[in-house]
Amino acid sequence: MNLDVIAAVGLVVLLSLVGLALWRPLVGRAPSLGRRVMRLSVVLAVAVALTGFGAYRLMNARSVQLLGHQVASIETDEKIVALTFDDGPTDRYVEAVLAALGAYRARGTFFVVGAAAQANQSALSALVAAGHEIGNHSFTHRRLVFVSVDTVAREVESTDRVIRSAGYRGPILFRPPFGKRLLSAPFYLRQNARTTVMWNLEPDSLSAIADDPQAMAKYVADNVRPGSIVLLHVWSGARAASRVALPLILEALTGKGYRVVGVSELLDGT
Ligand SMILES: [Zn+2]
Structure with a gap:
């Protein structure tokens, strides 16, 4: 069981859903399929970047560890x-x-x-x-x-x-x-x-x-x-x-x- 991968993928999916949910009330529905794909790509890229940054900080943290003493x-x-x-x-x-x-x-x-x-x-x-x-x-x-x-x-x-x-x-x-x-x-x-x-x-x-x-x-x-x-x-x-x-x-x-x-x-x- 690779918890690190499962958690990273889960976080990307979660952040993407939040991003998409926030985008619609702010900007409105995407008028075309092309726009929708573009919107999804931007949200995914941001989610991957945020997850990567968070994982990097966490894996190197001196005084924080998610589990264990x-x-x-x-x-x-x-x-x-x-x-x-x-x-x-x-x-x-x-x-x-x-x-x-x-x-x-x-x-x-x-x-x-x-x-x-x-x-x-x-x-x-x-x-x-x-x-x-x-x-x-x-x-x-x-x-x-x-x-x-x-x-x-x-x-x-x-x-x-x-x-x-x-x-x-x-x-x-x-x-x-x-x-x-x-x-x-x-x-x-x-x-x-x-x-x-x-x-x-x-x-x-x-x-x-x-x-x-x-x-x-x-x-x-x-x-x-x-x-x-x-x-x-x-x-x-x-x-x-x-x-x-x-x-x-x-x-x-x-x-x-x-x-x-x-x-x-x-x-x-x-
Ligand atoms: Zn060493």
Whole structure:
């Protein structure tokens, strides 16, 4: 069942009917068949454009999700913050990442891609052994929009199996690839009582500072609030700046009195 497509088509039909219903009292009956076809085409085009715009806003929304529990930060007075790491893991960089977190007694949350975790089992095992939180970021990192609920289930559950096979026992939170979701993914997540974790700070997604580790650390230090969730990417060769920034970010956060905890601990406080 592809809820995203069903909802989009339904919305186009609904908006078209409303458009046509409004047009007649405003302008009167269409005098000819040609005019009627033209009128219908205009209404349809507007309905498709509105639906497309709405779907785009919704699929990327940081703090709104139609179904299921989702969080982008939490309200708390305690100086706690979560550092979340998307994609990967990769065997190549796991030591550097673990060393940085370990030096600051920080607990990271790793939203791993099932396929990458399967191909880099020692990295996943090392993250688990070091006590970090592991989250689910789908198996193939495809956009989970305009897909069926079955596809979402396959992506999520196969990744869960990889995570559990590494001996991880904690709760497995979910973060959609590219942060995108419409109805199918939220429907599945709600049915399965899974929490969707977004973020409210994304230093290495801001092109103006993504190549500058010092600037990324300063951005986090300037914008962090108790309960913030920070998104970082440290697993690919192209993300060297983020790996350099990691200890700087940890230094800045601990310097401000923050404790870096897993997202689940952050949620326990709410
Ligand atoms: Zn991702």
